[in-house]
Amino acid sequence: MAKTLRVRFQPPLVLTLLILGFFVFIPMISAFEYSIRTPLTGGYGWTHYIWAIREDDFFHYILRSMWLAGVTVTITLFVLVPTLTWLHLSRSEVRGLIDGLSLLPLVIPVVAFAVGAQISFPEFVQNTVLELPFLYFVLALPYAYRSLDIGLNSIPLKTITEAARSAGANWWRTITAVIVPVIRGSVMATIALTFALSLGEYTLTVLLHWDTFPTWVTFVAQDNILGAIAISMMSLIIPFLILTVITLFVPERSMQGRK
């Protein structure tokens, strides 16, 4: 039955995809058409993309956004993977508390969080752009936590850890060489999600008066609107490509083929 289902033509599915596709792609393609217009010659070309890439600020901000996103991902993995592994193994009483805490950022609107962040941190924190990765970490926490939690739930964690420990691996090695590879599906999902969120974060960044790639687009729009549209298109396509590469090239079930 499963096989025939896969091969059979699916009118409801095709219709759904068509409607969704129209809604998603009409604005996207329209904006793309604007971004390749060349008003001076009246034709089409990559002028605005080339202009954007030649701007010094382009690489400055894109690199800055990338490394901020990289730091966020690092913090997320370094803090969450060991903590969650321990929570799953130890049956600690704080598990309920931490489960609840990890979901709390969903409750707080980002604007309110930004106001709180602006009035709370000591100056040495407010003066460094490194406050952003920690705040992005908080914003991504509900999703990252849940994704890793599901991953750890789906494997025989206790058996695996005991095997690794009795084979002589220390905790660090157990986590990096055994647990992370086994749950690499959810680790990759966590990386993708945290990375995309940090790369595109606008509200918190702009309200705390930092400049990153997404806020720079707003600035460019003030004097070169077509250039800004070109940059916007890139800011949409870059995370999309990164995410596609990360998700499609990792096997769906990390345990498959090993059982």
Place this chain on the structure above:
Amino acid sequence: MTSQVIEGGAPSRGRAFLASFIKNILPAVPLLLIVGFFFLFPIARLIYVSFLSNDNTFTIDNFKTAVQEPYRTGFLNSIKIGVFSAAIAAFPGAIAAYFIETRGNSKLRRTIAVMSGVLANTGGVPLAFMFYAALGMQGYLTKFLKYLGWDLYAGTFSLGSFIGLLVVYLYFQLPLMVIVFSPAIVSLRREWSEAARNLGASQFNYWIRIGIPLLFPSFIASFLLLFASGFSAYATANALTVGNLPLTPLQIGGLLDGNVSAAQLNLGKALGVVMIVISACAVIPYLAIQRRSAKWQKR
């Protein structure tokens, strides 16, 4: 009784406490520190400061101002756009999630998941550009609709108006619905529909008696999350409106930037606290429903 036994058996109280601390809490300390300092502390301080007057004495005047004009309209508009954008996106999003999850193959499902993830996070200036290009005065869709005889701009429509903003919000609300509702559909087991059919139920009977009652809580939960997302969206509204549409997130942003001055310095904080309360009214039931459904959704 058991506690007595443990106490008696421990070498000394201090050391026992230390041992239990190391075993039960220490590994969670990094996470607790980061969440505490970068999240709980700012929120606690926000709530505390929202009760302070300009001379740092306790007052509730900030909240009194926060529920008066123009902030009252801001809240009403924000709640309205949250409810409407969620209501319009929820049903089509749920149907789309159903067809994609039940009829699509694995590659399609994963592609849609990635795309929804990106689209649900679009907002701000890029999203505004896309809609200006499609539905702006000179937009493609506008021209096409005019060709068909429907002049969008004949009335009061503009992308910065309530209706305009609503249409733009759907662009991230629909993918969000697909993301949050898909897990519920995935966990509808085929055995259940087969069992129902074996017992003589028609397709219609199956949906009325089993499918819809099972999916309904998740549907409501997703709706609540969509409401919270539309209610607190800032970037898109900021890019599309020019002060013509009062929305709470924009009012807070204005107060924070100092673009708008208020007699009360801490008014913005009070607005933030009210936003948290409203958002909590939607997200906490969402989380509670999710937790309950997770019991039967485990596979």
